[in-house]
Amino acid sequence: MKKPITEISAPLVSWYQQHERSFPWREDPSPYRVWVSEIMLQQTRIEAALPYFERFMQTLPTVADLAAAPEDVLLKLWEGLGYYSRVRNLQKAAQMVMRDFGGELPDKYEQLLTLPGIGEYTAGAIASIAFGKRAAAVDGNVLRVMARLTDDATDVMQPQNRKRVTALVQSIVPEQHAGDFNQGIMELGETVCLPNAQPRCSECPLFDYCAVAGLERARDLPTRTKPKQRRVEHRTVFIVVIDDKVLLHRRPQKGLLGGMWELPNVESDHAEDALSQWGVEAVDTTLLPNGKHVFSHVEWHMEGRLVKAKRLTLQPEFQLVSKEELAGYALPTAFRTYSDILKEDVL
Ligand code: SF4
Numbered sequence: 203m204k205k206p207i208t209e210i211s212a213p214l215v216s217w218y219q220q221h222e223r224s225f226p227w228r229e230d231p232s233p234y235r236v237w238v239s240e241i242m243l244q245q246t247r248i249e250a251a252l253p254y255f256e257r258f259m260q261t262l263p264t265v266a267d268l269a270a271a272p273e274d275v276l277l278k279l280w281e282g283l284g285y286y287s288r289v290r291n292l293q294k295a296a297q298m299v300m301r302d303f304g305g306e307l308p309d310k311y312e313q314l315l316t317l318p319g320i321g322e323y324t325a326g327a328i329a330s331i332a333f334g335k336r337a338a339a340v341d342g343n344v345l346r347v348m349a350r351l352t353d354d355a356t357d358v359m360q361p362q363n364r365k366r367v368t369a370l371v372q373s374i375v376p377e378q379h380a381g382d383f384n385q386g387i388m389e390l391g392e393t394v395c396l397p398n399a400q401p402r403c404s405e406c407p408l409f410d411y412c413a414v415a416g417l418e419r420a421r422d423l424p425t426r427t428k429p430k431q432r433r434v435e436h437r438t439v440f441i442v443v444i445d446d447k448v449l450l451h452r453r454p455q456k457g458l459l460g461g462m463w464e465l466p467n468v469e470s471d472h473a474e475d476a477l478s479q480w481g482v483e484a485v486d487t488t489l490l491p492n493g494k495h496v497f498s499h500v501e502w503h504m505e506g507r508l509v510k511a512k513r514l515t516l517q518p519e520f521q522l523v524s525k526e527e528l529a530g531y532a533l534p535t536a537f538r539t540y541s542d543i544l545k546e547d548v549l
Pocket residue numbers: 347350351394395396401402403404406407408409412413414415416420
């Protein structure tokens with residue numbers, strides 16, 4: 203006979219307190235550090251995020267520093283993490299905190315939810331971890347652990363099912379140690395109740411509470427509908443060199459990679475007319491290797507061209523940049539194949 207799931211908090215919290223891995227945002231869980239770490243970890247593995255987190259905190263140690271940071275500094279700190287809207291929202295939220303909350307991140311779940319980029323999960327994580335409030339924080343790890351604990355095969359991609367699981371977790375989060383409870387389930391999901399693998403049930407503190415403990419069936423949970431297939435775009439990326447400088451283009455503020463500087467590129471069908479429209483004339487063209495980048499809804503399949511060119515009349519959204527100046531620009535990782543070539547002897 204299994205023990206009731208409503209009683210998991212004590213064994214979970216005690217397990218977490220003995221097994222938690224040490225990370226900088228756990229050693230000093232100030233609201234600001236917890237917040238920045240949670241936003242960074244939304245699409246990035248912990249190991250990959252660590253150096254970014256340290257650099258971010260050294261450069262912008264307070265909410266006020268983040269609110270006042272020039273955009274180029276901000277994007278440079280985020281370069282390589284992708285999904286730049288996250289850091290833009292982080293800054294907008296910091297400005298709101300300075301304006302509306304006296305420079306201190308609010309401690310109430312509902313107030314946190316009003317800040318740009320903070321959804322239910324992040325609000326729950328900050329409220330519980332940084333302020334000790336009784337709030338659920340349900341991410342993919344928690345959905346998996348809960349689906350296994352309760353042998354729930356309903357589709358976790360469906361909002362009504364997530365809502366139900368969130369309500370269940372909310373009813374179990376303890377008054378004391380809410381942050382340790384939330385981090386405990388996530389930690390369990392990352393180190394014991396593993397995704398896409400047979401979980402290590404024999405090491406699990408919740409074995410006696412789990413409906414599928416030790417069963418092969420655990421591996422098949424949770425159930426997810428397959429995401430839609432991504433659209434494929436064929437693009438031609440240009441490294442245009444004029445007088446030892448490279449041509450960069452600023453993307454429109456709205457949409458994919460909004461407002462970022464990039465290597466000029468077009469859909470491959472329009473590659474032949476592109477240069478004259480940008481205000482340059484090719485003198486010599488060399489083909490570059492192909493590249494590929496996967497965004498959440500679209501895949502770019504890229505071919506590259508290195509073009510030595512003459513300047514005609516540049517359009518305002520373009521800029522010529524020297525090799526030294528280039529270091530101050532955060533080119534999106536989508537262009538890595540070509541920005542690596544730029545580091546070679548092209549300029
Ligand atoms: Fe996951 Fe196994 Fe623990 Fe159940 S007993 S929560 S399946 S690790």
